Amino acid sequence: MIEMQDVFMTYPNGVVALNGISVKINQAEFVYIVGHSGAGKSTFTKLMFREEVPMKGKITVNDQDISKLKWKDVPYFRRNIGVVYQDFRLLPKLTVYENIAFALEVIEETPKNIRKRVMKVLDQVGLKNKARFIPDELSGGEQQRVAIARAIVNRPSILIADEPTGNLDPDTSWEIMRILEEINSGGTTIVMATHSKEIVNTVRKRVIAMEDGIIVRDEHRGEYGYEI
């Protein structure tokens, strides 16, 4: 569960990103965050991941007040949250398998468990036969699937996706959406920032629309609502 109460966020350069946000997202929900560039979508996701700390307000993630989290506790907090970005952020020199295993090595999982879990998650995203490929040998959609696999291999309760289909063609985007929905059906909360009207209007979920750092609309089974 994610809860924000009256959150304000101003960047050091004076840009006001969030101007008083209160929202509650339940476990296993699928939420779209929509809005124009600069509306505060990215800041919203960064705050949930403790990449940024709010100037004011309280953010609770899984019953933990993360605005008060100490620096040394941040890594442990992050292990319970998966993140996927538009640009995939894979390590180019490592194979698909190694990229995913990396996430488990870092949290000091045993080699035996690493093998088991990486193979399982590769199966889940349909890339079992590409385990030995390096990212450059894969299509964009496949690379994003690897990124998703890496994000969920640690079985997080929340998956944050910042424009996951932003660099992908429509067909591939649907494929990614199918995987995200499948992950969601397993009980993982998904928060997805997106610009894709088509996706939001087709795969109907809760929609939180932002403008100038505030929430202007919050609807269940909502629509994108903007003209592109």
Added chain:
Amino acid sequence: MKFSTLKRHFKEGARNTWRNSWMTIASIGAVTTTLILVGVFLVVILNLNHIANKLEEDVQIKALIELTAEQTDVDQLEADIKAIPKVDTVEFLTKEEELENLIESMGEQGQAWTLYEQDNPLNDAFVVQTTDPLDTEDVASQIEQMENIKSVNFGQDYVDKLFTFNQYARNVGLVLIFALVFTAIFLISNTIKITILARKKEIGIMKLVGATNSFIRWPFFVEGMILGILGSILPILIILIGYYYLERSGVTIQQFNFVQILPFNPFAFQIAGIIVGIGVCIGVWGSLMSVRKFLKV
């Protein structure tokens, strides 16, 4: 930490060292230069100290007795000197023994002095040794005031000069070494900064998936350690080989009463240990310095 994790850190650290070979060579060069100077400096200073201490142990007071003194006066003097609390031993030296010593110590030229064996111009003397070398001057002045003492001399002046020189050399050396150590640390931290820049993306991903700072820091720590150890190999060889031959050549410095330099074993090995220790400290310090600011993400 799990063993597999530790293995991973060492592999990573070694790989980074190899990957930036040019910067690695530059930092190793800096460490090597620093450590050679540290090593030579230590050898010189410790040996000077050793010699000064040895000489100080040997500092004796030579109290010359007036020619006019009777045997009873001499006995009285001996008793008086022995009565001074800080005195350890008192030895009577006849003028004949003294002349003999003199002739011996002058070698060839000393032969001329044999002429004086018939009519010895020297005085009988007491050779006095104090319990603590530092009291020499004090005791000497007390003896000087006694009756039937012609004059007193002791080598303290000489030893004082040596100690002063030593002190001076030590201060200059320390300043020099600190400057060099900082240069080496700076170079190492720059080398590692380049490794970090090259791995910025990787570090970002590590943070993303919940790596702790210490996990991220370890490979760099290992890299610094490797640079320090590699940098200390040449200095150690130079010190070990150099000192071995120095000792074997039997250098004794005449002016220093033939005091021997410190023995190769264990001295040279102790210096080698210190060199590795300083090398590793420089490496680790340099690496941790450069990683610090990259971790606040």
